[in-house]
Amino acid sequence: MPLDPQIASKSPALYPGGVCFEIPHVRMYCRTCGRTEPFNPSTATDTVRHVLEANRPLSRDPLQVYAWGFICQGCKGPPEVVLIRRDGLKLTLSGRAPIEHVDVPKVIPKDVSQYYSGAIVAHQSGQTLAGLFMLRTCVEQWVRKGRPTEERTEVSMERYQESLPNDFKARFPSLPKIYTDLSTPLHSAAADVELFEKARREIVEHFDARRVFKLRVKPAGKVKGSDSPTSGAR
Numbered sequence: 265m266p267l268d269p270q271i272a273s274k275s276p277a278l279y280p281g282g283v284c285f286e287i288p289h290v291r292m293y294c295r296t297c298g299r300t301e302p303f304n305p306s307t308a309t310d311t312v313r314h315v316l317e318a319n320r321p322l323s324r325d326p327l328q329v330y331a332w333g334f335i336c337q338g339c340k341g342p343p344e345v346v347l348i349r350r351d352g353l354k355l356t357l358s359g360r361a362p363i364e365h366v367d368v369p370k371v372i373p374k375d376v377s378q379y380y381s382g383a384i385v386a387h388q389s390g391q392t393l394a395g396l397f398m399l400r401t402c403v404e405q406w407v408r409k410g411r412p413t414e415e416r417t418e419v420s421m422e423r424y425q426e427s428l429p430n431d432f433k434a435r436f437p438s439l440p441k442i443y444t445d446l447s448t449p450l451h452s453a454a455a456d457v458e459l460f461e462k463a464r465r466e467i468v469e470h471f472d473a474r475r476v477f478k479l480r481v482k483p484a485g486k487v488k489g490s491d492s493p494t495s496g497a498r
Contacts, residue, residue, distance in 0.1 A: 287332055293365035296341040303334035306343055327351055329358070364388075371471040375409060376402045380467070383460075392455035399463050400446040403439050417443075429477065436473040437466035 287305035294301040311329045328350040333343040347358040366381040383398035404417060407424045421440035425433065442463050449456040 290334060292334065292336075292344055293367070294336040294339060294341065295362070295365065296339045297336060301339075302337045303344060304337055305332065306335045307331075307333040369468050369471075371468060371475050372402075373406060373471065376406045379405060380464075383464070387457075387460055392457055392460050393450070393453060395460055396446050396449055396456065396463070399460065399467065400443055400450065402467065403443045403446070407439055407443070428479070432473060432477055432479075437470045439467075439470055442466055442470075 287308055289305065290303050291300055292303050293299070294303075309331045311331050312327060330348040330350070332346045332348065334346070335341070335343050345361045347360070349356045349358045363385060366384045368377045368381050372380050379398050379402035383395040383402065385395075386392070386398055387395035408415075408417065408420045411420045411423070421443060425438060425440050445459060446463055448454075449459060
C-alpha cells in the first residue's frame with residue numbers, strides 16, 4: 265500500500281509490525297536537467313508486505329522491501345526509484361531505476377567515457393570482473409581509434425606508444441601496460457579489486473597527462489617489421 269512519507273514516522277500504528285521511515289529530501293543527478301539537483305520524496309511502498317501478511321505474521325519474520333520514489337524539484341520529470349531491503353535490523357540498498365548516474369572525469373574522452381562509467385557501475389554492483397573487462401575495453405577502443413580494423417591490438421598498442429613524446433612515456437602510466445595488466449585476471453576469471461582501483465586511477469592519470477601535454481589524436485607511426493597489418497584483431 266502507498267506510504268505517505270510525511271506521516272510514516274508519525275503514525276506507526278497504521279503499519280503494525282513494520283518499520284516506518286520519514287524519507288528525507290536528497291540531491292541526485294537529474295538526466296533531464298543534466299546536473300545534480302535536489303529531489304523531493306514522492307511515493308513510498310512496502311512491496312512485499314501483503315505477501316507476508318497472507319502467509320505468516322510479519323512480526324515473526326521481519327522482512328520488508330521499500331520502493332522510494334523521488335522527483336526533481338526543478339523539472340518535475342520522471343521519478344528516480346530506490347529499493348531498500350530490510351531483514352530484521354539490517355537495511356540494504358538493493359537497486360535503483362533508472363540505474364545510478366556515474367560522473368566520469370572530464371579528462372576521459374567522450375568516445376570511450378561509456379566504457380569507463382560502465383566499469384564503475386559494474387564494480388560498485390559487485391561485478392568487478394565485468395568492471396575489469398570494461399576498463400580494458402576503454403583502453404583498447406581509445407588506442408585503436410582511427411586504426412585499421414584488421415590491425416592486431418598488439419600492433420595498435422605499439423604504434424600508440426610510439427606516438428607519445430619520450431618525456432610523457434617516462435613519467436606517466438602506459439596504456440599498453442594497463443591493457444596487459446587487465447588481461448591477466450580476465451583470462452583467469454579473477455575479480456581483482458586492487459587491480460581495478462589501480463587501473464582506474466592510472467587511466468585517469470594518463471588522459472590527464474595528455475591534456476597537460478596538449479596531445480591531439482593523430483595517426484601513430486609504423487612499428488618496425490609491421491608494414492603489413494596482421495589480421496585477427498583481438
